[in-house]
Structures are given as C-alpha cells and as structure tokens.
Amino acid sequence: MRLLLINPNTSAAMTASIAAAAREIAAAGTEIIARQPSFGPASIEGHFDDAFGAAGVAEQARLAAGDGVDATVIACFGDPGLDAAREVLAGPVLGIAEAAFHAAAMLATGFSVVTTMSRTCVIAERLVQRYGFERACRGIHGTDIPVLDLEAAGDALVATLEAAARRALAADRSEAIVLGCAGMAGLARTLQARLGVPVVDGVAAAVKFAEALAALGLQTPKVGDYAPPRPKPWAGWASGLVA
Amino acid sequence: MRLLLINPNTSAAMTASIAAAAREIAAAGTEIIARQPSFGPASIEGHFDDAFGAAGVAEQARLAAGDGVDATVIACFGDPGLDAAREVLAGPVLGIAEAAFHAAAMLATGFSVVTTMSRTCVIAERLVQRYGFERACRGIHGTDIPVLDLEAAGDALVATLEAAARRALAADRSEAIVLGCAGMAGLARTLQARLGVPVVDGVAAAVKFAEALAALGLQTPKVGDYAPPRPKPWAGWASGLVA
Amino acid sequence: MRLLLINPNTSAAMTASIAAAAREIAAAGTEIIARQPSFGPASIEGHFDDAFGAAGVAEQARLAAGDGVDATVIACFGDPGLDAAREVLAGPVLGIAEAAFHAAAMLATGFSVVTTMSRTCVIAERLVQRYGFERACRGIHGTDIPVLDLEAAGDALVATLEAAARRALAADRSEAIVLGCAGMAGLARTLQARLGVPVVDGVAAAVKFAEALAALGLQTPKVGDYAPPRPKPWAGWASGLVA
Amino acid sequence: MRLLLINPNTSAAMTASIAAAAREIAAAGTEIIARQPSFGPASIEGHFDDAFGAAGVAEQARLAAGDGVDATVIACFGDPGLDAAREVLAGPVLGIAEAAFHAAAMLATGFSVVTTMSRTCVIAERLVQRYGFERACRGIHGTDIPVLDLEAAGDALVATLEAAARRALAADRSEAIVLGCAGMAGLARTLQARLGVPVVDGVAAAVKFAEALAALGLQTPKVGDYAPPRPKPWAGWASGLVA
C-alpha cells in the first residue's frame, strides 16, 4: 500500500527523520511517501504556526489526491488540517495525536502526555476533548523544549523527557505515556525501557493503524462533512490548487 | 476606536456587505477597517475551505498588527483563525459565532442556530462545545442554502430562513435564534420582527462586544497560549509575513 | 438609555459605591438607576443570605417593571434573582458573574476567579456550570475577606487580593482574573496594572454588555420560561407586589 | 422523630393535603409538622414564584431552627430554598425533586419526569444537572396542568397524566416515572398500578429517606457552605428573623 505521510511544518530535516521513523515500523508492503507544505513555519509551536500548518496539510492532501494514496498520516501532534485532508482524500487519514490517544486508551486506564512548549498544551487539550479522551488522558505536561531542538536529541534531552514522564506518571496516577511531538518519534523505545510502562509515539501508532484500517477495507466516508469540497471561485496563490 | 473586520473568504462583495452591516451598528467613534485574505475560497462551506480561511485570517491579522487596531472581528461563523489572530494582535479579537452564542446565552435559556449548508453544522457544533454552550444551544439546523446565494437574499430566501427558524424554535423548545452565517447579517431585524423572539446576528453582536471590551480596557493576554508566535524560519509565500 | 442597577443586598453604602462604579464606565447617554431591596441582609455570603437577596431582586425588578427601564444589571456575584427578574422585565437582564465570565471567556483561554468568603465558592461554581464555563474557568479561589470589609479597601486588602490572584494564575495556568464580588468594582484597573493580565470586574462588564445588547435591539424573550409570571393569589407582605 | 414539612407556597389547602400524604407514609414514630411561608404565591410555576418560595422556605427553616426538628422536607418540585434551609437546620434537609430522582435512580436505568406547566421544565432540568442525574433522567415532560388544578384531581386529570406518562416511557425508552409536583402526591399508587412501572412521588420518597438518614445518625455538615449564616445587619421585614 501507498501511505502518504505529511509533515505539516517546512523543516526538511524533520520530514526526513519522521519518514525514517515511519519506514522503520511500516509493514514490508507499505511504501512511505513523505511530503511537506510549500510554505509556512519550520516548526509548529502555537496557534499562529498551526493555522499555516493546517493550510499546508490541506495543500499537500489536495496535490496528492489523484496519486493512488491508500492512507494518510499527518505528522504533527496538533493534527492540523485533519478534517480538510479527509475531504479531499479517499482512504483513511489519521493524525498522530489522534492515533497516539487511541493506542494509549486501548492499553491503559489512564495516560499522560509529555510534550514540548507549555503554550501548546491547550492545543492538545482541545484534541483530547474533541476525540473524547477527557477521562483517559489524566494530564498534559509541557517541557518547554523547542521542537527544533528535538532534531539532535542528546542524552540530556532524553533525561529531561524521562524526568518529566516520571513526574507525570506519579502526579496523574497514570500508567502510560504519550509523546506529544512528531520529533520525539525515535525516543519511544528508549523511554519505554527506562520507565517500564507503555510509551506511545504517534507517528508509529498512526502508521500501524493506517495499515490496519486499509487492510479492513475501511475508507473515509464521502457523505456528510467529509464530502468533497464544494466548487467555487478561489483567489491568489491557492487558486492553482483547485483548478 | 479602530475596529478591524476580517472577512475570511475572498468574496469582495461579501466583504463590502459585511462591512456595511458593521458600520450600521457601530458607535459614532468606531472606524471599521474591512479586510479579506489575499488567497483562498470565495465562501467557506466545509473543513477544506475553512483551513484556508483560517490561514487567511492569520495573514490579515499579521499584516494589521502594527496598524493601531483596537479590536478585531472575524466575520465567518466558523471563527476560523481566531486563536492565530489573538497571538499577533493586542486588542480583543472576537469571532462572530462566539459573539452570537454569548449574546443569545445572555438573553434566553435556550437558543437554536439556523445556518447554511448542513455539512457545516459539525463546525458550529464543535464551536458550541469549545465555548461551553452545549446546554444553551439546543439545536443547529442546516438549510442547504449556499453561502454565496445570500449575497442577493430575496423574499423567497428570507421565507425559507423564517420557516427553518420556526421549525427550530418548536423542535428545540428554544426562545432565541442565532443566524449562522456572516452573509445573513442584514436579515436579523426582519426575522426578529416576524418571529417575535430575539434573532442574533453575529457580526453586529461582535462589533458591539468588541466596543464594550475596548471601553473596559480589556486586552488579549500576552501570556500563555496567546503570547506572540515564537520566531523561526518560514518558507514559501508565507515567509514574507514574518520577515 | 435607562439602566436599572439592582444591588441585591441592603447596604446603602455598597449600593452607592456600585452605582458610582457603574456611572464611571457607562456611556454618555446611559442613566444609571440604582436600587436595593426593602428587606434582607447587608451582604450576601452564603445560601441563606442569597435566598433573601434573590427575593429582594425579584421585588425590585417587579417594582421597576413599568418604569421604562431599557436594561438591568444585578450587582452581586451570585447573580441572585436573575431568572425571576427576566420574567418581569422586557429588556436584557444581566448578572455580574454572568457578565464577567462571558467577558473573560472572550479574551483568554482560561481564567481564575478570586472572591471573598471561601464558603461562597460553591455558589460561583454552580454558576460556572449553569453558564457553561467549566472549561474556561480553571479555578475559584476564596480569600475569606468579608464582603463589607471591601467598602473601605485599603492597601493591605488590595495586596491580599493581588497575592491571591498571582497564586491563582500560577496554580490554574490561567491568563485572566475575574473579581468575584461587586464590592471589588473599584479595584480592577489597579490589579490589572499590577498583574499584567486582564482583570474583569463584573459590574463594569455587565453595564457595557447591557448597553451593547440594548443597542442591538435584543430583548428578553417573552415565551418559554421567561414569559410573565402566571397570575395567582399572593399572601403576606409580598401580596402588594402583584396587585 | 419530628419531621418538618415545608410547603414553599402559601396555599393552605395544599399544605394540608401534602401533610396528609406525608403522614400516610411516615413511620409510626414520625411526627409531621407542616408549615408554609408567611408570604408569597399560592403556587410555584416559574422563576419569579420560585424566588419567593425559596425565601419563604428560608424563613420557615429559620423559625423552626430551635424547635428540635430531626429532619426537614421541602415539598415543591423545584426544591426552593434547599441550601438556605441546610445552613440553619442541623438535621438532614431533603427536597422532593432530589428525593424522587434518587429513588428512581436506585430502581431503574432510566426514568422520565411528568410535571405541570411546560415553562417549569427548565427548573427541573437544572436540578437534574445539579444533582447529577443527566444520564438517568431521560426526559422532562410538561402537561400544562396548572398546579392548583391538582387540588381537586378528578378522573380526567389522572387520565391526562397517565397518557403523558405512557408517551414519556415510550419516547424516552425509560422504565420509571417521577411525578413532578408535590400536588401529585396522592396519585402515585393509582398511576403505578395502571402503568406497570415504578411511579415515584417525591413527598413520600423524601419522608422515607429523611427517616432513613435520621436513623443512620447522619446530619447536615456544619462546615463548608452549610455552616450557619454569618451574622450581619438585616433590614426590613426580614430583620426580625435573625434577631
């Protein structure tokens, strides 16, 4: 199957490292096609960045719509552009926050999220509410590590995350950790080994769930709010997208 | 005071008519500055359109950030880009769905929303949940009137809306109507006279609430998730915005 | 416009100071008519006091019903008698807790309430639930300052409130403060300057929102639960009210 | 034990009939002391009536505070003055809506309320939310029977209630009925026999639960929000109450 992986930010280095993480966990027959928007911020650390990331995901989803993609993963923990992408793609579309929450909720009674900048906790909180994990998610914890610092995650950074996870498990009385950034994809196994509880990376979870949904023959419904966009005039740089 | 009115779609005709509606209700000392994005769809009738509308609002908010704007209104019922705009603007920023819900909840125990395409009801529903009006809002009703048809709203269209509002009031046992589209701004008084219950237009409500908040000396907080965007590299057409 | 301001307690000094605060923020054309019940406690600091305050508000609303009042504000943070007043008055009726919550929710993602006696926190909590601000309101904090001590708020009292607000902002990770007592009306600007986040006084907010709703031509609906009271025999001192 | 039964309205005929219903179900050793306010409406059918009923309950609770009352029941389905009475009385204080909801929830997975005027459904709805029966209570149904018509409930009225209950059971897929007015106290057994599902009268339920709580040695806590009212000046007719 062909799995489209959209990195909503414009850091090519991060696109490459997320793609590598996805390829590592993907099944033998899964081809990973990694893309990033033609515009926008190099990392998403707030609502302003997120608005551009969402439009960037919509752009890439629209551009890939005719490419025979079987499923799509949006690789930023705010799940920007998820609904927009579902309108223009036929196969399942999964956000990595969404996938990570579902995975953690299938395993543990309560989980905690450890993420990057504290100011983004609100974005994760709203996703928790939207998806219905208010009871399963017992806490969302910022570490104030900038997203781009994750590109070269050394021992100190891993230790910081481990300490934050331990504090979260104790304070929240939870039994699993969700890593709140695509840039943490490579750290899940290390942290799981150290913490002794399940540690969920959303990129890996989304890839496996996308494969599962595709194998089940399940697609995004094309009725209701995920029907194709209604035709209308478009202006400016975006008008090329819908020609 | 200077009030920035952003129409998130790219229909210049709708920008003009919303601006006219805003000027009609604005206080004597309020100057209305109407803007629309440089790109994107001519109307917002789904998630895909909405993603571009949000980025367009973010663009216009960013461009206006140094212009001495005292308050801002986002004139599309999905409140696209609301949080993004709050990060880059100092004064209060109000969405018209937000303003309309607040106004209706101050007046009546229960209200109903009458909107355009049924597929957008989900967007309004999520706003109701986000803002906390799950109990006050007793129903959201699509009429499947395309947004751009509202530009020339004739008697038949008003009659359709009136009939939908009557059905909503009866079915929901509610006592007020919220009009679910900026394009309905001019119809509130007519419908209120016919229905005999409060009919809230979000554009007018947002203008008056923005004036009220400004008079109270209240601003968007610049701590937490509405702090200014963190500096970082930007790519593509958007890089000019943050130079 | 004529704006009726009902102080639900029987402290004439507090009525005067609330009226002064209201006049300071009111628009040029707004006449403030301040009233207090003919009976009841000099401050409202619990459910027992509140029951009399509510009946007192109902009394004053009924007495003012024919006076050409355009809008009404109930100036006690428990919003006593709000629904009762809406049954007998035609214009909008706003409680100050209600108004403050709406204002804070229009500005910040999360706010905290700083109030007087801890035992009244339950009353504020129930209003938060009734109005739907469970998610926006992140904490309600008693200071155990008696209401009547606010009449002569000196430096020490302001410092106590400032310290309580700082603790609340940190503990709740919120970005705005709501002052939980009409007697704090004069302190909002001082506290806002010191705290650097929006500080909302409900009296001022209610006055401006009442003006806004009146300007919008919006009235209390006279169908459903706010229809006029059904006629019936009344007994005792109250029978004069409905004659 | 001495059980104080407060009828919040001023209809002496209704006080007598509620007292009779209470005596019929009370245990051998339970003395029923029935009271009504010295002022206020002859029935409670809306928020305005309710505000006076609550103050009337507070008045009667205060007057009875030194009388050696072991438990108290407030016999109006809106539970007016419940919290106020708890501040001034030592024994358990139960509202009849509260008691009926608890009883129905102990028996059935879902119940429906059949009440009098439709405009009072909002009052019952808020109690359902406050007490936490949002899931157990599947519907609240007005019959638009005025409260005082229940004083002489003939066959036609019983038939109307039976029909409303049948419709409610079917529409709500519920398995028990709560009668939503103290004036319906005498009709529960007849309706239960006809409907074949539990029919709960709040007056009887409150009497038996009050006896149960008293036998358990459980009292209203005198810390927190039910601590005795704080002393302060009182004005007007009510000043005698707190002397």
Place this chain on the structure above:
Amino acid sequence: MRLLLINPNTSAAMTASIAAAAREIAAAGTEIIARQPSFGPASIEGHFDDAFGAAGVAEQARLAAGDGVDATVIACFGDPGLDAAREVLAGPVLGIAEAAFHAAAMLATGFSVVTTMSRTCVIAERLVQRYGFERACRGIHGTDIPVLDLEAAGDALVATLEAAARRALAADRSEAIVLGCAGMAGLARTLQARLGVPVVDGVAAAVKFAEALAALGLQTPKVGDYAPPRPKPWAGWASGLVA
C-alpha cells in the same frame, strides 16, 4: 420484610460481620438473610476478583429468586453483579457504593471516599461516573489497607483511616466521608465522632434505603434492561442455576 444481604466475596467471617452490622441498623421488622457465593475470592481488590464476585452475586440472586425476598443489598463497594441481580429479583436491589453515594449527596455539597487498595480507586471512579456523582464526589483516596485486614480493625487501623479522612477533607474541600469498603461497616460512628462531619457506611445506608423503597411500594421495573433473562442453553457448572 425479608432483606437479602449478599456478600460478593467468599469470606464467611466477613459475611457474618457485615450481617451483624446490617442487623444493628435494620428496623424491628426486617429479617436479614446473609449469603455469599459458592465460589470465588475471599476479598475483592481488583477487576479480576470483581468479575468472579459479580458472577457470585448473580448466582446467589438467582438462587434466592423464589424465596420471597423483599429487597436485596450487595455488600461490596464495587457493586458487583448489581444489574444482573436486578434481572432476577423483583424487589429493589441496592449496591453499597450506590447507597453511600446517594446518602452523602443528600447531606453535603461535596464528599470524599476513603477506601482500601489504591488500585481499586478506578472501580469506584467508574461507579461515580455511572451513577452521576462526578461533581458531588470530590476525591477517591486509597489507603492500601488490604480488605481482609479490616476483619480485625484495631486502633492503629482506625487511626490510619482517620488520618486519611482528614487529609481527604482538606485536599478535596469536602464536607462528608464515604467509607469505601463493606469491611469498614463497624467504624462509621467512631470516625464520625472524631471527624465532626457525616461519615457514611454503605452497608447501613443500603439497608435503610432498601427498607424505605420497600415501604414506598417501589420495585425493580420488569421492562427494559431489567426484564428477566432470556431463556437459552447454559453450559458447565452454571447450567444448574437456570434449570
């Protein structure tokens, strides 16, 4: 009346002590018939134990179905088998967690639960959600006292519980304590005397509420989900139950 008391675990000593506690509080005319399952764990301290306790309650309820039982109490704080028992018994069936939550909610605005092993807090939490006491129950606190240690509760154990209750009251700002284990039945009065707030034992509460419901002539509805089990083939040791 005949009151069936089912201890869901297989400790005969605990069955006897619970029965003794029930007899102490029961009315003169109430006969207590105590039973325990023919199989399963000697205490219930987790989900695995609970699954067998629920089947054991179902077994005993089925065996007692023809015995003229007027009401039934399930004496384990997880309320195992409550719904199953309601399908096969005609009279009211009450769990002790259920009864304790209802009693505490009738008395205080907020209560705290003090229970045994921390790992069982999740079970109590789910009951709180199912019954609708999310707002009334402000905290559930494990003490990590094994259930069977309660059989010989000495001074040290009582002191441990008292200390846990004091911490809970302060941390939760609550005004009543619910004891979270049938094995604590004998300790409520001692703890209440020491703490000065209501302390609710579920066994006693369930007995008195069962008597109250029986006196009210209220039964488990035999429509909907509590209709008798549908006949079908049964296998293994359980097949004798339904012959």
Place this chain on the structure above:
Amino acid sequence: MRLLLINPNTSAAMTASIAAAAREIAAAGTEIIARQPSFGPASIEGHFDDAFGAAGVAEQARLAAGDGVDATVIACFGDPGLDAAREVLAGPVLGIAEAAFHAAAMLATGFSVVTTMSRTCVIAERLVQRYGFERACRGIHGTDIPVLDLEAAGDALVATLEAAARRALAADRSEAIVLGCAGMAGLARTLQARLGVPVVDGVAAAVKFAEALAALGLQTPKVGDYAPPRPKPWAGWASGLVA
C-alpha cells in the same frame, strides 16, 4: 504472533465462526487460538448473561496466561471481562466494542451502532461513555434479532440489518455503521457495499488493532489497576484457577 480470541459465550458454533472471521482478516504470521468459557450462557443478551460471560473470560484469560499469547481479543460486543483479562495477561487485550468504536471514530465524524436485542443497548451505551465516544456515537439501535439467529443469517436478516442501518444513518445524521454483535462478523462487507459508508465489524477491527499494538511493542501496563491480582484464598470451583 499468537492471538488469543475468547468468545465469552458457550456456543461452540459461534466460537468457530468468529475464529473463521478472525483468520480471514489476520496477517499471514498471526495464529488465532479460539477459546470459550467452560460454563455459562450460549449467548449474551443482558446483564445476567454478561456477568457469567465476564467470569468466563476471566477464567480463559487466566488459563491462557502462561501460553505465550501475544495479544487477546474478547469477541462479544459488551466487552465482558476486559479489565479482568488485562490483569492476568501481558500483551494487549482488546474488546470488540472498544475496537469498533475506535475504528469508526478514526474514520467518520459520527457513527451509529446497529445491534441485536434492544435491552442490550444500555450495555453498549455504558461502554460508549466509559471509552469516551459520547459525541462520536450518535445512536445505538436495537433490532430485536436474537444473537443465536445470527448463526444462520439469511437474506431476510441481512435485509433487516440493512434497513435498520439506513434508518440509523438518517436519524442520527451519521456517516458510518458499527455492527453491535460478534455474530455479525461475516456481514460487514456486504452491508458496506450496499450502504456506501464504512461498516465496522469489531472482530476484524480488534484483530488488526491487536496486531498493530503488538508490532508497536506495546503491552498492558503492569502497574496501577492492571497489576496482577493480589494473592488470597479462593473457594469453590474457581479455586483451581488460582492454585
């Protein structure tokens, strides 16, 4: 990998057909080991049946605990014994209702459940609440088809289900169907082809999600409420299980 599939009822025919459905969707390297309890009802159509099904699942999970099972699926839509099984098994354990809800929520904004006996809707409703799908699940619809009739599902039965699904999609305004019984496992593709929206069978979904979680290296946490059962005396037939 070795995947344990527990059918909670004692119908060997149903165990075989569920196992066949599981094998059809399982990956090449997945071995399906199908088990059923040694006791209990041949189908689960209510709370009483469910209590035995849960104990039966606990029994089979305990018996399989040392068998090198990598993941487990519980194949009854009430997810009986799910938590109990998680205490005694190391790998992921999934219920089929749980898996189906997660899958549907990853695809569509709203879904509807079509199930067997109406009396079991309450069981599904409680799972929806427990798992947090209250907003995603827009309706649960009974068809009153007995579970065992599904063993020989002919054209008429499929037509009944199709009609029920169409009514559900229209009434709930939903965009996906969840089949509410393990016995419907073979019908998903036929119904999906006819309805044109995603139709989710929980057995297939659970198998694929179990494979996904196993591939991700995620296990049930062995801290908190899923720690192994505490050792204690056991009685009767069950004592052999824990020897």
